[in-house]
Amino acid sequence: MDADTIDWRRFLTRWSAEWADARRDEVDPSPEDEVAQRERWLGYAPADGADIAALEERLGCELPPSYCAFLQVSNGWRHAGGFVWKLAGTEDVHWHEDVHHLGETFDASWGDEDNPPEVRAQVGLWARALQLHVESDATYLLLDPADVGPDGEWAVREWAGWHAAEPCRYPSFAAYMVAMHQQFHHLAAGSRGQRTIDFVNDTTREQDAVVGRARTLALRGDYEEAARLLTDAAKYGRPHADELLDQIARLGGVFGVRRPQPLPCDSAFLSDLLPLAAAELRDSGRGADGRLFAHPEFFPDTARAAADILREMEAGTWRYAPGGAFGEAVDEAREKARWGDADTAWRVLRAALPCWESLGPDHIAPLGLLADPVLAMVLTPERRLELLATPRGGEQGHMPSPTGDLDPGGLxxxxxxxxxxxxxxxxxxxxxxxxxxxxxxxxxxxxxxxxxxxxxxxxxxxxxxxxxxxxxxxxxxxxxxxxxxxxxxxxxxxxxxxxxxxxxxxxxxxxxxxxxxxxxxxxxxxxxxxxxxxxxxxxxxxxxxxxxxxxxxxxxxxxxxxxxxxxxxxxxxxxxxxxxxxxxxxxxxxxxxxxxxxxxxxxxxxxxxxxxxxxxxxxxxxxxxxxxxxx
Known part of the structure; x- marks a missing residue:
């Protein structure tokens, strides 16, 4: 969903129908929610021009365009994501005026002269902003008249008292609503390993297709476009999006990605992901923390194999063994690398990468290389990117220029x-x-x-x-x-x-x-x-x-x-x-x-x-x- 070209009627109608379907088995809904489910509409009657004009006169300012366009379709909203239960229409919106004295805490911190300008610009937010939340889970939603884009849009700031973080900024009201639609989907889809499989609608089908396209692009070597697509799909909580994005991130193709915990349901859990998690725990000095993976009560089907992997990882004897032609190349490369010849080892791996085979829909790269105690050093940052850019897993694409040898030669x-x-x-x-x-x-x-x-x-x-x-x-x-x-x-x-x-x-x-x-x-x-x-x-x-x-x-x-x-x-x-x-x-x-x-x-x-x-x-x-x- 593009916030810049949003069709409010179509967008809000789809959101309402998806919400009603997701809540159809809810026990004892509130009377208002029961009406919304029956009518398949989370909004209210549209505000007319006179309503909006009266609001602007009361506030003494002209409202940002996307909020006005929203009001013309629905004069308020229910369940904007998971934590704002009622969003203000023309009768409820008002200046916040720092009624809870939050400025006393935030302004002192924001105003520090060492902060960048965008942080210092937040000083006075609580006193000057419009309040849009009417009912919420201790969540504040503010429109900031001092943070205006070239299109006339006011930035939205969202802050929850129970969330230890700075207010989250959205460039416009439309961008905020798109993000809340994504948040609704993420919550409705369920957590990793416990997906709500019957939560299916046009949005989930569209985003699942995006994930499939992104996976194909990643295997063809176009990891940057794949990461862009997966970043959006992950916001909707779609299966495999986080896992695939994490693999691109681990190889250096994208930064700032939340790292998911490997689960036995992951295709490459035992071959790549668990060993990599164990290697990270070993290198951090917190090896015992990984014992959860080997707990038979939590992971009965894979506990014994996980215990063996963790034990081998701590002893430094674990070996990445993917099998097939690529596995033969891995063995050859390891023999080179264990005696110091990392450059030759990389040339062996690079030549064999097109032969690498994926283990499932959530697997796009041989991450086990990063866990192998001998081969990990072969994959320098430059070579990790070359790996990402190399077509593999049965897909065809443009071969990247090879990175040169890294050892300087001589003594x-x-x-x-x-x-x-x-x-x-x-x-x-x-x-x-x-x-x-x-x-x-x-x-x-x-x-x-x-x-x-x-x-x-x-x-x-x-x-x-x-x-x-x-x-x-x-x-x-x-x-x-x-x-x-x-x-x-x-x-x-x-x-x-x-x-x-x-x-x-x-x-x-x-x-x-x-x-x-x-x-x-x-x-x-x-x-x-x-x-x-x-x-x-x-x-x-x-x-x-x-x-x-x-x-x-x-x-x-x-x-x-x-x-x-x-x-x-x-x-x-x-x-x-x-x-x-x-x-x-x-x-x-x-x-x-x-x-x-x-x-x-x-x-x-x-x-x-x-x-x-x-x-x-x-x-x-x-x-x-x-x-x-x-x-």
């Missing part, structure tokens, strides 16, 4: 400001190993041979109850993945202070399979900057050097010319010079071996990890060491 990005997302001065140490799969790294340099399930970097280093190791036993917690074809990496971003004379580089041990192993340790503390590089092959150290605060502390073996500290600029003083030299050194290492590290996975993703052997020899007599306290 020098690690020393750029905020390169690892941990602040301007982020340190790190890593080992790169040739000819070894990531899962094999613990066998070479691990204190055990077990890889932990994929975790975020923060969770790896801050699990509950963790006692940090002392410097005398510097066992790094290394996140692992692939650094290039045929290369693996292990990286630690939370360091003990570097002690050069006690460092035991893991490069020789890591290279015992015959390939190269490269170790870098970087600490950017101002005035105490550290850069260490050691390279081994087949168990033997080839060369190494350490620079501290611009001074070369140690050189071992024959350094390649391009890795001589002086040539790299390490002997230049200052933090910026040391950072630039470290970047050049990393560029050389990356260029010599074709290496890179995945920024997206390291900063936003979940990777496998393990505890390495100590990077430090035990302290000797007279050596200083420190011990961290328990968390």
């Amino acid at each position: 020098s990005w690690l020393v750029r400001p905020d390169g690892l997302g941990h602040g301007r001065r982020s340190g790190f140490r890593f080992v790169l190993v040739e000819g070894v799969a990531p899962a094999e790294l613990p066998e070479l340099i691990g204190s055990s041979t077990v890889l932990a399930p994929p975790q975020r970097t923060w969770d790896i280093h801050h699990p509950p109850g963790l006692r940090q190791p002392s410097q005398r036993d510097d066992r790094a917690l290394l996140s692992v993945g692939r650094a290039a074809p045929g290369w693996s990496f292990g990286i630690d971003v939370e360091l003990h202070p570097f002690v050069a004379d006690r460092l035991v580089s893991p490069a020789p041990a890591a290279s015992t399979r015959g390939g190269h192993a490269i170790v870098v340790w970087y600490e950017p503390r101002p005035g105490a900057e550290v850069f260490h590089l050691s390279v081994a092959r087949a168990g033997d150290l080839l060369y190494a050097f350490t620079v501290r605060a611009g001074a070369v502390a140690e050189v071992t073996g024959a350094l390649p010319a391009e890795l001589v500290p002086h040539a790299l600029g390490f002997t230049n003083p200052g933090e910026q010079a040391q950072r630039a030299a470290a970047a050049r050194a990393l560029d050389v290492v990356a260029g010599r071996h074709g290496l890179t590290l995945p920024r997206l996975a390291l900063t936003q993703g979940r990777l496998h990890s393990f505890e390495s052997v100590s990077w430090s020899r035990p302290p000797g007599p007279g050596d200083f060491c420190w011990t961290a306290a328990s968390d």
Whole structure:
């Protein structure tokens, strides 16, 4: 219903008939409601020109056009939505004059000079506005003569004393009445999971058709038009509108959408929606709140499966498994992503999206990807929008331009400001190993041979109850993945202070399979900057050097010319010079071996990890060491 071109006679007649049908089983209606049901009319006799002219003379102003047009069809109204039981006609409308002294509360808040102009403009509303409510559930309905549009319409303000919110603004009386017709429908249709199935009329059929059209558009990739249509249909309480709109919102295609709770009646409840809700609860630290989904009294048909999903989600072992050709692509993408290759994982998913199949009329996107602990990081905001714009579910449409790769390539990005997302001065140490799969790294340099399930970097280093190791036993917690074809990496971003004379580089041990192993340790503390590089092959150290605060502390073996500290600029003083030299050194290492590290996975993703052997020899007599306290 378009408030700008409203046909009042047709609109009010339809509303009245729908209301009468919805109330036909009401027990003990009021005498006035009984008449309205029998006559199928919520209004009154029309007001004539003389009635409206007399009202305007009494008020001393000209009334807005849509309210006048309404009065010419019905001089008042009953049941304007669910909370205004009688709306004023020409005899009842009057200036409100702040009879309940509400201005004393609101004006002080609205008038704050820090508020935007549209908020400050409300000051004096209660004293100047026309009152339109006659009978209501503590709901105030006001026409504001100081808020007038270019079409001469006065804004309507609605406020309920029991609702903790600012007055709701409608640009005109017509817009208010359309919204109340929608509110009536929303209430009459029933809540999600308990729809009133026999509430059927021309409006519900029209809006259900809108939902169907919107779903088709969404599957064709036109998510913006779909969201616009669904937003209106949701106001009428139509089935699937909220659910479909929520899926578009979760993928970034629309904002400010009320998020519905997933219910077992949703087609994708177990495959997508419950896991996503559980993942959000887990990440918020409120995992126990989701147990309602697993309560057999509330959800007897799905409680056991829900309990399994919640348990797997908390353990980080749940996997999105949609099945079919798209499911095969999901498995392939996960294998790429769990070792850090998010860009390739996205290319695999993007190519398979047209094969994705919907599970029902309330399902338009593979939301389970967002719940998968490994794949969630692959779907960056840009890629979520690309997913929404990609035709799928058997529909055809225009393919969107692909988003480019996000990982920067090479290694020098690690020393750029905020390169690892941990602040301007982020340190790190890593080992790169040739000819070894990531899962094999613990066998070479691990204190055990077990890889932990994929975790975020923060969770790896801050699990509950963790006692940090002392410097005398510097066992790094290394996140692992692939650094290039045929290369693996292990990286630690939370360091003990570097002690050069006690460092035991893991490069020789890591290279015992015959390939190269490269170790870098970087600490950017101002005035105490550290850069260490050691390279081994087949168990033997080839060369190494350490620079501290611009001074070369140690050189071992024959350094390649391009890795001589002086040539790299390490002997230049200052933090910026040391950072630039470290970047050049990393560029050389990356260029010599074709290496890179995945920024997206390291900063936003979940990777496998393990505890390495100590990077430090035990302290000797007279050596200083420190011990961290328990968390």
